Amino acid sequence: MTPAQMDRLVQGMTWGMGILLGLLAAALLGVTELPGLLLWPGLALVGTFFSVQQRLARKSRLLLEKEETAALKRLVEMKREVDKTARRYKSLLEGAGNAIFVFNAETGGLQEVNRKGTELFGYTKEEMLSLTGKDLTPAPDRRRFSDLVRRVKRRGRGRAESLSFRRKDGEDFLGEVEARLIDLDDEKLVHVTLRDITFKQRAEREIKQRNRELSILNAIIGRANESLQLETVLAAILTETMEVFTAEAGVIHLQQHDGTGMTLATQSNLRETLTCRLERLACSSDERYCCHSLAVPHPRTCPVVVNATEDGWRTLAGVPLFAKQKVIGVLHILHTADRTYTPEEIRFFATIGHQIGIVIEHARIFAELTWKTDELLRSYSLLEKSSHQLALSQKRLKMNLALVERANKELERLDRMKNHFLGVISHEFRTPLTSIMGGTDFLLASRTPRSEEERRLLSIIHEGGARLNDIVSNLLKVARLEAKSLTLSKATLRLDELLETLRSHFLPLLGEREQKLAFRDLEQIPSFAADREYLEEVFSQLLENAIKFSRDGGQILIAARLIDQIELAGKQEILAQFSAGFFDRMGTTRFIEVEIRDSGIGINTDEHLNIFDKFYGVGDIRHHSSGRGKFQGKGPGLGLTIVKGMVEAHGGMVWVESPCQDLDENPGSSFFVLLPTEEAEQQPAFPFMQGESGTEQEGPAPPQLVP
Structure with a gap:
């Protein structure tokens, strides 16, 4: 029952009770006149009314107090929910992985931005709140930004890819924008989500570039693999590389097998005079890729650069050819006009050098195997022809070996005889020498008068005997040394x-x-x-x-x-x-x-x-x-x-x-x-003391004589 219904019920009950009480009082007092009859009910009614009114007022106050308390509790709960919702919104806004902005749809002013947004642009939150959306875009892309805003107002949402934005430090970046319109009755807001796609775009471009390079590289390798002949492979590689970089000429030098240097392997569109000079000149084996504008002097240039400059070429690029981490050659391409190679082109050129070097090395190995196979076939043919001669020679060889063996034995016998003879003859010389030396000593020492000529002859005999005695002594020493x-x-x-x-x-x-x-x-x-x-x-x-x-x-x-x-x-x-x-x-x-x-x-x-x-x-x-x-x-x-x-x-x-x-x-x-x-x-x-034949002495040793 509502409070209004309760008031009407109480009011009716009060009037009814007043009338009944008035009639009862009149009957008891014997009042029969109508005014008198009405007086008492009126008094009773008034008293009753005031009594009931006070009671009802107390109840109403209590009821109102309860309702106010309940309303206050509901208000506190609602405020708590509002605060929780605000914190949740703030947490979602600040914890979002992308930059989020809230703009006024009418004025374009920025009303809210999260932490990602301030970090992305480099402004503080207070600085950003004073900016509009156009202030965050460079002049060339402001029109695209305005078109996005109009599209959002008209359709309620919009999306833009690769839209340029400018940070506080002046650096531009690419962003992907998603925006939708929020109608709040009293105002309209635009909720914008911004993602930095600079690295994504760069990665996509690099992937596309790599795919293009791989496609080109596969085409070059495929063309080179059509033949296993080294000359054909080199010509195909040089032609394809020149087409990729729109070069007018090119040259390839390969490392020699003995590692002494590089020689010209193939060339395209070079004049004969330059070709002759490049045949005698080559880059060193430790050369790395180079890119030169030949109109500008360089402190360190390879011989190809020097000769190409003299021949009128304007731009040259060179790259080493690698196989198994070793430089096997150098490829140069030339341009008649000035050209600057980008870092991507130089990197791709270096990649070509690493990959093509393997193809060239395989072709060289195949050429060597082919040559060795041909040599083996020729050797086999010669071996077949020689086998018959070898069979005929074996018999002669056995005969010759037998002759050599007999000759060696004879030499050993003669050597032993020679050594024995030296020992014996030395020993045998001692006896007559002793007689000669003793006789001359006696004659020289005797007092028998002799002429000067006789004494001179005796001295000569004595000196000759002494010298011969020294020779015999030396021969005996040699004999002992040989006999060890x-x-x-x-x-x-x-x-x-x-x-x-x-x-x-x-x-x-x-x-x-x-x-x-x-x-x-x-x-x-x-x-x-x-x-x-x-x-x-x-x-x-x-x-x-x-x-x-x-x-x-x-x-x-x-x-x-x-x-x-x-x-x-x-x-x-x-x-x-x-x-x-x-x-x-x-x-x-x-x-x-x-x-x-x-x-x-x-x-x-x-x-x-x-x-x-x-x-x-x-x-x-x-x-x-x-x-x-x-x-x-x-x-x-x-x-x-x-x-x-x-x-x-x-x-x-x-x-x-x-x-x-x-x-x-x-x-x-x-x-x-x-x-x-x-x-x-x-x-x-003492191997030098062995016989002149170089063989070790056998048989009886010469006599060990004492001089």
């Missing part, structure tokens, strides 16, 4: 004392030739173990040779120093020629290097190794002499052989250094003796 029966009696000695003793022995001979002998750094050499007798013979022989081959008044120097295996390794290439096995057995010991340097006529380099062979003599045989001091005097050629054998028996080696032989300039010679400071790890073999 040399026994060393090592003792501790000092090099300076040893050589000082020898100097005193050679002083008369040095004085006769007016020569000087100098020592250097000998006292710094520590004591070492060696056979004194053998070393005296080694240095005596070397010193005697130095005196013989130095002119009168010359100088001889003997110097020594310590040397280790590291320094010797630096000379291995030279020293290995004189003793091939020395570096295998030298171990970690230190060595004493003794140099005997003369100021003589020198030794030719082609004789450095031969002078250590038996019976080998340097120079003219006319200089042969049995004397010990005659200039260029020559003996039987055994001295250096014995020196080499005795030094190597100590675990060392000997070699010679001399630039040449010159009788006028006297370049001199240096003989080096290398002796270990410690015991060698193993005794060396």
Whole structure:
């Protein structure tokens, strides 16, 4: 029941109760007149009315208070919902992935923008709210923006792609716009969603460009693969590349198989004079792509650029051809007019170089395989022809091998006989020599008067016998060395004392030739173990040779120093020629290097190794002499052989250094003796002492004779 209905009900009940109460009061009081009858009901009615009215007023107030409370609660709930809706709207607006703008449809003013919008344009929100939509677009695209606004007003929605916008810093970007009209009765708004599609457009353009490039590249490769002949492949590649870049000429250089450089492989539309020059010139193998306007000088240009400029070409572009990460060639294209290559074109040109290089390499491999196949077929044909001859030759070969084997055995037998003969003849010479030497000594020592001529003849006989005795002794030493029966009696000695003793022995001979002998750094050499007798013979022989081959008044120097295996390794290439096995057995010991340097006529380099062979003599045989001091005097050629054998028996080696032989300039010679400071790890073999046939001695060894 509504409050109005309740008031009417209460009013009716009040009137009814008043009349009934008035009539009842009149009956009780005995009032019969009408005014009197009406007075009491009226009073009762008034009293009742006021009573009821107060009660109803209280109820109405309570009811109104309840309704006001309920209305207030509903109002609070509605406000809370409105605030929640506003926050939700704000959250959706700010959290949107795209820029959102709300414009007034009539004025064009910006009323709302989200965070993406301010970030996209670079303005603050307050700055953007003072702008209109046209303020956000560059002048050329404002008309398109106005058309979009009119279309939205007319149709209620609109869309625009690739519309340009301008940021606060002046940078332009492309945007995709979706707009719709919102009617709010009292005003109309335009809701705009803006997406930055600059990168999308760029990616789409790049994809289209890549697809175009792949299509072109596939066409080039397809054309090149139509043939496996290298010349055809190169011509097809060059023609297709020239068409792609609208070039008037082109040239391809390929790397030679030996890697020495590049040579011209093919060309198109070049004059003969330029072609001839380019055949002899090519880019280096490390060249990378280049693009030149030939009218502008460049600090670093390849030979193709230089010659193309001289021939009148205006623009040139070159790219290396790669296969398996290696440069196999360079492709150049030329233009008669000035042209600037874009970065995309240069990148595509480089891609062509990487892909086409593989095709060219395959064609080259196929050409090589074809050539090798042809060679194999020719070789097979020759092999078939030769097989018959080979079969015929096998019988002859067996016969020849049998003859060679018999000849080798005969040579070995003769070599053994020769060595045995040397030992025997040396031994047999000692007996008559002893008689001759003893007889001449007796005759010279006797007091029997003799003429001057007799004494001179006896002296000549005595000197000749002594010289022959030395030769026999040397032959016996060589025999012992060849038999490997040399026994060393090592003792501790000092090099300076040893050589000082020898100097005193050679002083008369040095004085006769007016020569000087100098020592250097000998006292710094520590004591070492060696056979004194053998070393005296080694240095005596070397010193005697130095005196013989130095002119009168010359100088001889003997110097020594310590040397280790590291320094010797630096000379291995030279020293290995004189003793091939020395570096295998030298171990970690230190060595004493003794140099005997003369100021003589020198030794030719082609004789450095031969002078250590038996019976080998340097120079003219006319200089042969049995004397010990005659200039260029020559003996039987055994001295250096014995020196080499005795030094190597100590675990060392000997070699010679001399630039040449010159009788006028006297370049001199240096003989080096290398002796270990410690015991060698193993005794060396003496292959140079084996027979002249190069085979190892067999059979009975020659007799071991004592001189």
